[in-house]
Amino acid sequence: MSTTTTSPPPVRTATATADRPVLDPATGAVIRTVPDSTLAEVDAAVARARAAFTGGDWPALSRTQRGRLLLRAADVIEARAETLYRLETRNNGRPVTETRAQLSRVPEWFRYNAGLLAARRDAVLPSDGPYLTYQRRAPLGVCGIITPFNHPLLILARSLSAALATGNTVVVKPSETTPLSTLALVDLLAEAGIPDGVVTVVTGGREVGERLTGHPDVAKITLTGGTEAGRAAAVATARRFARVTAELGGKTPIVVFDDVAPEVAAEGAAFAAFVAAGQSCVAGSRFLVQRGSYERFVAALARRADAIRIGDPSDPRTQLGPMISAAQRDRVLDLVAAGRAEGGRVVAGGRAPDLPAPLDGGFFLRPTVLADATVDMRVAQEEIFGPVAVVVPFDDEADALAKANDNRFGLGAGVWTRDLARAHRVADRIEAGMVWVNDHHRLEPSLPWGGIKESGTGRDAGTESFDDFTWIKTVVVRTAADDVDWYGADPSADDAPVRLN
Incomplete structure (x- = not known):
């Protein structure tokens, strides 16, 4: 195992009196400690952000000025990319090749939202009579962003870049297990010239997130996490009519039709299921495979799973890293055992790998394929959040859609087919906020990201996210040269003033 370590930059966070250990999931060793913020320190962070909004320069900057700072931030992040790759890989265990591919795109979100800032136009609205009616957008104020352990920087950048572009100030609460790259990013933003107090980080566990979510001075919460956390955030923000965007759990169905070679589909399935050790809300976790190619698909996916290289995440040859914690690995193994007990067939994985020290102290799990499942099994209904692919056979298109939904x-959701008409037809009827056809995990700054049902509300990325960090003011200007004497005019006269209310 590589012994190279990366020291994170100094921490810019609300001062705290206690420390929380941050673990390396590949070895179980402590990387360092970070402050465990108290509730009073969360309040202080919000107050600091509020002061930066009401009395600072950030909201008052012109579009051009804010856009330049966002572009400069993108350049600084890009210049420090290798440090960020290594730091995040060590903190969340994702193989460095995956982390490099993902984080190399973080600057795109800052550049995209800087572009929207320059190009977005306020609407002029149709109005009867001598009136010019238009809309203006204004920043909301202090926004809270709560991020998960699996993609700390990418998910943060998605929301943070839009919040900053629109003139808001932000308090960030990263996952208590993976705060290091977030703390490093905030220092890079300061280096790029983002004013003091515009972005503040508070670190800690659930209580810190709950305090931020329920704070009366926080105008919007953007949360990525579990469904229950999202439900709690929705209730807390509803009490004060604040906004909430929540990307929550998933149980992504991947529909594989038998007009695609099973071996080709299995390659795509492996990527969908096992990238990031399956710790992604959109990980392919339910593979619905047409019976004509079912057995060949299962065999091909099992072969691919068994061939995946497991090891040190900092080694470029590693294809699968550890899970985030021992508790999460144990939960996944319990679900696999439940699937086996309900009649599923484990054809690959299902156990921890044998690895040399110090990796034997890490939280690894072999990529697992559970075949012959049915849609009513726990493994087919519950979010697993680990490297487990559940395979279910289907008969025809109608059966596939019924099982997918x-x-x-x-x-x-995903669809694998060579029939173009069927691809559009099935994508249209699958109940999901995002659908990939013959691919998976594809994202762009311009693509709205979010779900329906218990997968959340609102959208990150795209113009939808940009606009949702603002509120709309409608301005009505009377342009006629004469004055209006509403009470002195004869209401029966032809030229009497007209009011709609």
Whole structure:
């Protein structure tokens, strides 16, 4: 195992009196400690952000000025990319080749939202009579962003870049297990010239997130996490009519038709299921495979799973890293055992790998394929959040759609077929916020990201996210040269003033 370590930059966070250890999931060793913020320190962070919004320069900057700072931030992040790759890989265990591919795109979100800032136009609205009616957009104020452990920087950049572009100030609460790259990013933003107080980080567990979500001075919460956390955030923000965008759990169905070679589909399935060790809300976790190619697909996916290289995440040859914690690995193994007990067949994985020290202290799990499942099994209904592919046979298109939609989640979905008409037809009828055809995990700054049902509300990325960090003011200007004497005019006269209310 490589012994190279990366020291994170100094921490810019609300001062805290306690420390929380941050673990390396590949070895179980402590990387360092970070402050465990108290509730009073969360309040102080919000107050600091509020002061930067009401009395600072950030909201008052011109579009051009804010856009330049966002573009400069993108350049600084890009210049420090290798440090960020290594730091995030060590903190969340994702193989460095995957992390490099993902984080190399973080600057795109800052550049995209800087572009929207320059190009977005306020609407002029049709109005009867001598009136010019138009809309203006204004920033919301202090926004809270709560991010998960699996994609700390990418998910943060998605929301943070839009919040900053529109003139808001932000308090960020990263996952308590993976705060290091977030803390490093905030220092890079300061280096790029983002003013003090515009972005503040508070670190800690659930209580910190709950305090931020329920704070009366926080105008919007953007949350990526579990369904129950999203439900709690929705209730807390509803009490004060604040906004909430929540990307929550998923149980992504991947429908594989028998006009695609099973071996080709299995290659795509492996990527969908096992990238990031399956710890992604849109990970392919339910593979619905047409019976004509079912057995060949299962065999091909099992071969591919068994061939995946497991090891040190910092090694470019590694294809699968550890899970985030021992508790999460144990939960996944319990679900696999439940699937086996309900009649499923484990054809690959299903156990921890044998690895040399110090990796033997890590939280690894072999990529697992559970075949012969039915849609009513726990493994086909619950989010697993680990490297487990559940395979279910189907008969025809109607059967595939019924099984795909038989779930409380609706975040992502996939379709594998060479029939173009069927691809559009099935994509249209699958209940999911995002659908990929003959691919998976594809994203762009311009593509709205989010789900339906218990997978959340609202959208990250795209113009939808940009606009949702603002509120709309409608301005009505009377342009006629004469004055209006409403009470002095004869209401029966032809030229009497007209009011709609």
